[in-house]
Amino acid sequence: MSKVYMENGKLVVPDQVTIPFIEGDGVGAEITPVCQQIVNAAVEAAYHGKRSIEWKEVLAGGKAFQQTGEWLPEATMDAFREYLVGIKGPLTTPVGGGIRSLNVALRQTLDLYVCLRPVRWFKGVVSPLKEPEKVDMHIFRENTEDIYAGIEWEQGTPEAKKFYAFLRDEMGVTKVRFPETSSFGVKPVSKEGTQRLVRSAIEYALIHKLSSVTLVHKGNIMKFTEGGFKRWGYEVAETEFAEQTFTMNQYEQLKKDLGEESAKAELAKAINGGKVIVKDCIADAFLQNTLLIPEEYSVIATLNLNGDYISDQLAAMVGGIGIAPGANINYQTGHAIFEATHGTAPNIAGKNVVNPCSLLLSSVMMLEYLGWKEAASLITNALEEAFSKGQATNDLARFMPNGQALSTTEFGQLIVGLL
Numbered sequence: 557m558s559k560v561y562m563e564n565g566k567l568v569v570p571d572q573v574t575i576p577f578i579e580g581d582g583v584g585a586e587i588t589p590v591c592q593q594i595v596n597a598a599v600e601a602a603y604h605g606k607r608s609i610e611w612k613e614v615l616a617g618g619k620a621f622q623q624t625g626e627w628l629p630e631a632t633m634d635a636f637r638e639y640l641v642g643i644k645g646p647l648t649t650p651v652g653g654g655i656r657s658l659n660v661a662l663r664q665t666l667d668l669y670v671c672l673r674p675v676r677w678f679k680g681v682v683s684p685l686k687e688p689e690k691v692d693m694h695i696f697r698e699n700t701e702d703i704y705a706g707i708e709w710e711q712g713t714p715e716a717k718k719f720y721a722f723l724r725d726e727m728g729v730t731k732v733r734f735p736e737t738s739s740f741g742v743k744p745v746s747k748e749g750t751q752r753l754v755r756s757a758i759e760y761a762l763i764h765k766l767s768s769v770t771l772v773h774k775g776n777i778m779k780f781t782e783g784g785f786k787r788w789g790y791e792v793a794e795t796e797f798a799e800q801t802f803t804m805n806q807y808e809q810l811k812k813d814l815g816e817e818s819a820k821a822e823l824a825k826a827i828n829g830g831k832v833i834v835k836d837c838i839a840d841a842f843l844q845n846t847l848l849i850p851e852e853y854s855v856i857a858t859l860n861l862n863g864d865y866i867s868d869q870l871a872a873m874v875g876g877i878g879i880a881p882g883a884n885i886n887y888q889t890g891h892a893i894f895e896a897t898h899g900t901a902p903n904i905a906g907k908n909v910v911n912p913c914s915l916l917l918s919s920v921m922m923l924e925y926l927g928w929k930e931a932a933s934l935i936t937n938a939l940e941e942a943f944s945k946g947q948a949t950n951d952l953a954r955f956m957p958n959g960q961a962l963s964t965t966e967f968g969q970l971i972v973g974l975l
Contacts, residue, residue: 558574560890571608574611575611575922578644579645580617581618581647581648587916594916598935602930602931633662636893637666641926645915666891668885669699669749670698670756672694672696674881680940681875683873691870696753697859698750698863699860699884702859703741712737745781750792751788756885758800759887768833769835769856770842770855770856772866781859789857802823846866878913881897882918883895883918908963909963911949916971923935943956945960
């Protein structure tokens with residue numbers, strides 16, 4: 557078996573490829589083997605033995621701690637560095653000191669700066685929306701900055717007092733209302749971090765022929781961090797993709813210089829010419845708009861915390877986080893870890909009822925990333941067929957008219973049979 561590698565900025569994938577995987581804690585032990593069974597069957601059905609995956613288990617989370625005394629062994633990080641592409645089940649966050657979050661640690665250590673979360677509706681899945689078929693969005697969440705950088709100090713500690721003293725004495729800050737009982741956090745947002753995220757989002761829109769990229773931010777309040785994200789994002793579009801995009805910045809300038817009719821004419825020309833429209837939206841307005849006019853949004857580029865909220869809301873709009881896939885990617889180095897987006901669900905672990913579709917759809921994303929689109933399509937088509945017939949695990953089936961609730965393993969066997 558062979559490794560994925562980068563050559564001249566492009567991913568090179570051998571026909572027989574080794575993929576490191578973390579089984580995951582809780583329900584991870586149930587969903588991981590089912591997903592591997594389905595992926596193996598899809599690869600065989602699509603390529604008839606010409607391509608295959610060798611699964612290489614690496615340890616993290618509770619299983620790693622039990623076997624090695626470490627939550628995230630260096631050998632696991634080395635495997636992801638070496639093999640470039642991997643996949644993981646849900647992980648327990650250790651209680652107490654040390655690593656705040658294993659997921660964040662993986663993203664930070666490998667500099668996986670894009671959290672990619674595609675959100676779409678499957679026919680047959682019950683949604684709270686009247687027209688869930690209008691939801692088809694691709695979230696590019698910045699993965700390494702913002703408050704997830706983990707720079708904060710607890711109230712009452714010497715560090716918090718020292719930080720406040722610096723704000724007060726050196727920076728002239730007078731707006732901390734209760735300084736003696738305040739905790740403090742720092743929100744770094746860089747030009748470089750913004751540029752590489754927005755660049756990836758625009759390139760993705762161009763490759764997949766998607767109509768727009770929306771910069772979602774709270775720049776009306778956080779002028780220099782989230783406001784900087786908006787400004788730098790527009791700069792990327794207007795300088796690096798001038799021939800392929802039309803921005804609402806340009807629209808507003810045209811309206812000011814030539815009038816509204818001329819601006820509208822240029823916008824229509826850009827749309828008809830297949831250019832990607834780059835626009836922006838305040839985060840709270842965007843969350844409302846996704847419910848009212850979801851068809852107006854395609855690719856979303858946003859900061860870390862906003863992306864966390866947005867991802868979960870959009871997942872709920874199409875049936876829940878149980879069918880929400882995710883990937884953490886560095887498009888420059890090729891490193892990518894695909895993952896279940898839900899937690900370890902200890903309340904149902906071991907009961908053979910958990911929905912494997914988050915990890916399965918993340919596996920589909922992995923196959924697409926490898927360029928194995930035929931195998932990916934087989935799985936997606938099988939899921940659509942199952943859901944349209946009301947066949948699903950209980951979390952989805954209980955809401956479907958005439959839904960048939962299947963166990964985790966039964967659902968896996970069904971999907972294999974539909975490939």
